[in-house]
Amino acid sequence: MKKLIVLLLALAMVGAVSAQVTTAVSLYGQLNFIDQTGNAQFVQWGSGYDLLTFKATSKDSNYGISATVDKFLDGSFLQGAADTTAVRDWNFWWKGQFTKVILGNNRNADFRTTLPYWAGVDVFGGTDRTTGWGVLVETLPINGFTLGVNLPVSTTATSTVNVLKSTDIGVKYAINNVGTFAALVNLDLNTPNNVANLGFKYTGMKNLTAVVIGQLKFDANTYKGAVGFQYTGVDKLTANLEAGYVSTAGVGTYSVWGQGTYDVTDKLSASVGGSYASAGYDVYGNVDYAYGNGLTSEVSLGFNSAVYYALTLYYAVSF
Amino acid sequence: MKSIRSQVFAVLAVVAFAAIFSSCASVPTYDSSKPPVSLTQATYQDVRKFGNNNDVNPYFEPSSLIRGKLNEFFIVKLSFNLPKEAEVSIIADATQADGQEAAKVYTLYDFIDFWDINTTRQPDNDAKIQLRKTNIERSCVPALQFKQGAGQNVLFLPFIGKNPIPRPAKMYVQVEVAGTEPAVFSYDLK
Numbered sequence: 001m002k003k004l005i006v007l008l009l010a011l012a013m014v015g016a017v018s019a020q021v022t023t024a025v026s027l028y029g030q031l032n033f034i035d036q037t038g039n040a041q042f043v044q045w046g047s048g049y050d051l052l053t054f055k056a057t058s059k060d061s062n063y064g065i066s067a068t069v070d071k072f073l074d075g076s077f078l079q080g081a082a083d084t085t086a087v088r089d090w091n092f093w094w095k096g097q098f099t100k101v102i103l104g105n106n107r108n109a110d111f112r113t114t115l116p117y118w119a120g121v122d123v124f125g126g127t128d129r130t131t132g133w134g135v136l137v138e139t140l141p142i143n144g145f146t147l148g149v150n151l152p153v154s155t156t157a158t159s160t161v162n163v164l165k166s167t168d169i170g171v172k173y174a175i176n177n178v179g180t181f182a183a184l185v186n187l188d189l190n191t192p193n194n195v196a197n198l199g200f201k202y203t204g205m206k207n208l209t210a211v212v213i214g215q216l217k218f219d220a221n222t223y224k225g226a227v228g229f230q231y232t233g234v235d236k237l238t239a240n241l242e243a244g245y246v247s248t249a250g251v252g253t254y255s256v257w258g259q260g261t262y263d264v265t266d267k268l269s270a271s272v273g274g275s276y277a278s279a280g281y282d283v284y285g286n287v288d289y290a291y292g293n294g295l296t297s298e299v300s301l302g303f304n305s306a307v308y309y310a311l312t313l314y315y316a317v318s319f
Numbered sequence: 320m321k322s323i324r325s326q327v328f329a330v331l332a333v334v335a336f337a338a339i340f341s342s343c344a345s346v347p348t349y350d351s352s353k354p355p356v357s358l359t360q361a362t363y364q365d366v367r368k369f370g371n372n373n374d375v376n377p378y379f380e381p382s383s384l385i386r387g388k389l390n391e392f393f394i395v396k397l398s399f400n401l402p403k404e405a406e407v408s409i410i411a412d413a414t415q416a417d418g419q420e421a422a423k424v425y426t427l428y429d430f431i432d433f434w435d436i437n438t439t440r441q442p443d444n445d446a447k448i449q450l451r452k453t454n455i456e457r458s459c460v461p462a463l464q465f466k467q468g469a470g471q472n473v474l475f476l477p478f479i480g481k482n483p484i485p486r487p488a489k490m491y492v493q494v495e496v497a498g499t500e501p502a503v504f505s506y507d508l509k
Contacts, residue, residue: 117446266371318383
């Protein structure tokens with residue numbers, strides 16, 4: 001793993017001085033300094049995880065590679081602890097006049113639709129990606145229409161018929177001045193475990209984005225739906241409202257969330273929000289300060305049956 | 320019963336939000352005193368409305384910690400004023416004195432790809448990245464040939480080159496709305 005990362009960094013440096021290729025190496029994660037227990041702890045991957053991303057693209061942007069290393073800071077690479085660092089996904093892609101081919105251990109969101117904010121609605125906020133080993137072939141948009149077929153070719157030898165029975169089919173249609181419809185059908189006729197993902201993002205009104213998404217897991221008897229609105233028509237203010245509902249074998253759970261964010265200055269913003277869900281409620285306020293070049297600190301104070309607070313440093317740095 | 324009331328309340332809240340903000344959205348209308356299309360270099364104020372930094376604003380260049388700003392943007396603003404939907408054709412290039420390409424013109428899908436490649440965060444489940452993508456979908460020229468709806472609308476056409484774009488260079492954009500004289504924008508980048 002260490003050798004791989006060193007190799008990726010070396011390639012990035014080559015890219016930095018090459019006129020034929022563009023490279024990007026970036027690190028993304030968060031640090032928690034204080035939490036509601038009153039403790040301070042340098043948790044280098046925060047409450048989530050850090051990612052080291054390497055991307056390289058040809059001068060004409062017609063082919064490239066991308067790789068993401070998961071938990072780069074999480075012990076193993078920097079501290080020699082348990083080996084949790086791993087290449088989470090990688091792919092090689094090629095783009096021609098009419099098609100794009102992506103192959104590798106994919107994590108592709110070309111046919112995915114998510115709520116405008118998502119983080120506040122925890123029951124359901126985005127349709128599925130195309131993930132795992134395989135080959136994804138897409139048409140380039142023709143009058144806004146895109147078709148994709150993913151063959152999930154595994155690293156273990158599998159009957160070709162079974163691979164075909166697990167084909168994913170994606171469709172996307174962008175209507176100028178209206179919005180974008182996307183659907184991804186994850187076929188799994190073997191298990192069976194068929195899933196249909198549907199989404200529509202409406203951008204036909206100035207400053208208003210409305211999203212409707214649904215996921216139908218027929219064989220698992222699980223059905224999900226969500227709707228989200230984002231309004232940016234008031235200067236420096238972004239308003240969000242989102243709601244999601246999930247039915248699993250007839251038992252429903254839901255979540256409703258709203259937030260307003262005001263840009264006090266170009267670097268300082270303040271948010272207030274709240275959610276009401278099957279699991280309980282939450283109200284909070286955040287103050288964010290962006291230092292530039294991807295570094296942001298956040299002070300948050302909230303109440304969800306008890307007061308909580310935190311100081312977090314987010315980093316999203318390109319090298 | 321309490322659960323049902325809560326769910327009804329939640330649905331009503333979502334519907335009310337949609338209704339309130341839908342009514343706030345202004346509908347651009349055709350103005351017969353203005354040309355069908357006018358072209359200018361986009362100002363900071365023109366693109367600032369998409370956000371105060373490149374986390375959400377696609378028209379501010381990406382920057383890196385060690386290598387600094389790797390690209391330079393030159394954004395052209397296309398202001399449409401059409402009585403009805405019309406076909407639009409665009410010719411755009413940026414050339415150096417020796418005829419070499421100085422910067423590449425990007426339309427919607429290529430511009431989304433550009434930002435996917437230059438995105439530090441996870442592009443598909445991060446609110447800021449989603450907002451930036453929506454800003455592109457909402458404001459970037461969709462293709463070099465497309466149908467533009469009636470009324471007054473503004474679209475942006477980005478030229479992207481290595482930082483700095485080699486000078487001197489000529490940025491050229493010609494926009495033809497079906498049935499009208501082409502509008503031309505030419506700018507000498509020195």
